[in-house]
Amino acid sequence: MSVLLIAEHNNKEVKPFTLNAITASSQIDQDLHVLLIGSKADDVAKSLSEIPLVKKVLHIDHEIYENYIAENYTAAILKHADKYSHIICSANTFGKNLMPRVAALLDISQVSDIIKVISPDTFLRPIYAGNAFATVKSNDEKKCVTIRPTSFEAAETTGGSAEIEKIDAADQTENTKFINREEIKSDRPELGTARIVISGGRGLQSGENFKLITDVADKLNAAIGASRAAVDAGYITNEHQVGQTGKVVVPDLYIAVGISGAIQHLAGMKESKVIVAINKDGEAPIFSVADYGLEADLFEALPQFLEELNKLNTIQK
């Protein structure tokens, strides 16, 4: 039996986390089909078909899918679920919202947020905000699985030529209406996929002071993150939040500034390759996960840091 991955997209492009989920799906079974549910999304169908790991693209095109609504997606997925051993999507807000609705209607106990495929029915997943890892085996005949995107490489996007099969739309819900989405546009790399992330915490003391973070981010071509405390205090908007209930990031370099290191923040960044902590409290828990800790006042350290970076002329982009 084949596996079915549900693609996340905006009718123009495939969202990057779908590429990570494709890699994970192909580790479960190489006969990987991707379901694209959208409106006027032919370009997306074409790019999905060019991904070498994808064997077939199922494309439902109807105006009712112009905006993603879990209820409508679920109805479409259920029409095709019986042909597949696994239904899969990424464990971001897209997949977290969608997959349990599908799983419940198939009477399947979902395996959420896996970080490793051990076999087609056994997976590794973090629990307790990553403070423990559980090896779990699903005994349901069919499986519903969501993939932690940062734990898998993104799939290659060129060289494939999968068949695109057009299929029919399903019924539309009348009980949920999309109103709008406020997307924050930015020229910076995306938080989830950036090579370098610099995050600020409550130590910044105000939203204006985040400029110190922004200046360094500009220099390093880094994404900007924040602790929950900084978001709750209104210094920065929620889509920057790194942590158990925010985004999980695994950059090459993570710089935590004025962040004490609450368990819930560590859950979102402690798998980063190199971690730097700048904090004036030498006892802050963030130092226990930092490769390089600098005990200093961030208001002095950040401008100096920028100055030192300016002296280097070899910053990788």
Next chain:
Amino acid sequence: MKILVAVKRVIDYNVQIRVKEDGSGVVTDNVKMSTNPPDDNAIEEAVKIKESGKATEIIAVTVGEEKAQETVRKALAVGADRGIHVKVDGIIEPLAVSKILKKIVEKENPDLVFMGKQAIDDDCNQTGQMLAAHLNWPQATFASKIEVNDKSLQVTREVDEGLETIEVNTPAIVTCDLRLNEPRYASLPNIMKAKKKPIEQINASDLGVDTNPRIEHIKIEEPPKRKAGIKVASVEELVQKLKNEAKVI
């Protein structure tokens, strides 16, 4: 309007988790337990809606062992009117919880069901969506703002790209984000009053729901430890280390 709020008892968010040496789970003996944090937001929101005059009754429900009742008692202390405790021992998966909650919804006929978006123990993030599916109700997950209208809700959701607003007709399920509100503390008089509020006990087995786990926990282990890092003395040293040792800039 009647609001049902589901709450879960979990290891307190401030407790450092310890994994049992035999790999069977995490240590829970003599560990502080609390209400799952976003479930506190769910209760708070229900209480605020009732205070605004738009709701008439709040019922707090939990599914779990004997002591899970504490979370219902706490909900009663911050403003829920009565409680339901569905008793079940051992591991219970979100799928089974959602089936139990469906039975409770059918019995109580609430207009809204609130709960936290995710429990901080198993981090599954499933129960609300599953309950919505079983009931064929609309779902508004990860809510950071809720506006109650006559027969619908306008809900702002925290999504990866920023904020999304949807409108759902009632009855509906809402899963709550931590930024939805600031949960209040229960005052001592209210804690005393809560002791007199009724909690109905129901055995899960009497509801006809199969609660046997479908997922086997083969092993629970500690995550790989990070190598101990070093403290640097100055910004200059930090930049040199990042460039020459870690080679990340």
